[in-house]
Amino acid sequence: MLSIYDNPVCSKVFWRTGMEAQQKFVNIDNIFGFETYKENRKDSLPISYTVNFDSISDKNYVYDYTKTSIDMDGEIGSAKQVKNDCWLLAGIYALWNTSAGRRYIRDSICCTYGNDAYVHFTGVNTTIFIPQISLGAAKQSKNYVDGDDDLLAIEVATEYFKKQLIINGEAVRNINPNIINGKHSSANINEPLCGGFSSDIMYLITGKKAVTFFNKNDSEFKQIVKSIKDMQKNPGRYAMTCNFKEAKDGLYIHHAYAIKNVDEQFVTLINPHNAAKEEKIPIHEFYENVNSITSLKL
Numbered sequence: 001m002l003s004i005y006d007n008p009v010c011s012k013v014f015w016r017t018g019m020e021a022q023q024k025f026v027n028i029d030n031i032f033g034f035e036t037y038k039e040n041r042k043d044s045l046p047i048s049y050t051v052n053f054d055s056i057s058d059k060n061y062v063y064d065y066t067k068t069s070i071d072m073d074g075e076i077g078s079a080k081q082v083k084n085d086c087w088l089l090a091g092i093y094a095l096w097n098t099s100a101g102r103r104y105i106r107d108s109i110c111c112t113y114g115n116d117a118y119v120h121f122t123g124v125n126t127t128i129f130i131p132q133i134s135l136g137a138a139k140q141s142k143n144y145v146d147g148d149d150d151l152l153a154i155e156v157a158t159e160y161f162k163k164q165l166i167i168n169g170e171a172v173r174n175i176n177p178n179i180i181n182g183k184h185s186s187a188n189i190n191e192p193l194c195g196g197f198s199s200d201i202m203y204l205i206t207g208k209k210a211v212t213f214f215n216k217n218d219s220e221f222k223q224i225v226k227s228i229k230d231m232q233k234n235p236g237r238y239a240m241t242c243n244f245k246e247a248k249d250g251l252y253i254h255h256a257y258a259i260k261n262v263d264e265q266f267v268t269l270i271n272p273h274n275a276a277k278e279e280k281i282p283i284h285e286f287y288e289n290v291n292s293i294t295s296l297k298l
Contacts, residue, residue: 080145083143094241224293257270268280
């Protein structure tokens, strides 16, 4: 499988050498302190982190991680959730369901000839460099998303970025606070991805703020119905996720789903537990059970 930069449909950000990739984003160096952003984004400086090998959990030292095959092709394929990060995977699948979202994702990920990877978070102007040995260790550990290496790179990068936020005990200062900051979930230094919001990863990738509506009163419910109808009328324009109030009809509570499609009869969902298997919910049952939706217009 071709590396990302050799795929002719990929964005202009993909370069033919690791050095060019570094120059495109930022100077890739370890940054041990956390530098907060200025309120004015235009004046803020780019930040970079390098994912160190020791940060990858459950490594198996039997493997030579430098020889692990990394298959990044600029596409988000079907995968299975392993960590407690359905919010992240659902958000990525929701973005991938739109043409604009696919461009944002392709602009965010890069793989070099040496199988080193870069993930650039536009929303916070931060690049995460993932050496091949670290990405290989994550893949071999079986403790990260299973089935797609592009998604794996995004997951590893997000985990490391969120860990830095938790370590430094502060959120990024930004006029748009719709970012991962470690304060609104059960995440901790050992499991930084444990809990979050799909709007977080949408913001990191696109720099755009999603809206969330909770099914708690008539006004909010009307917004949910409107959002679903908007997606039905303009398929491919909205990146949308949801969760449910009750565990019935095979659905889970406290679990995020990406909404792939809406028609007059059904809402089609992507479940991060197994993204290859779509789930169709009758639209009236969806409205009865939906707890919240998160929608980003692209």
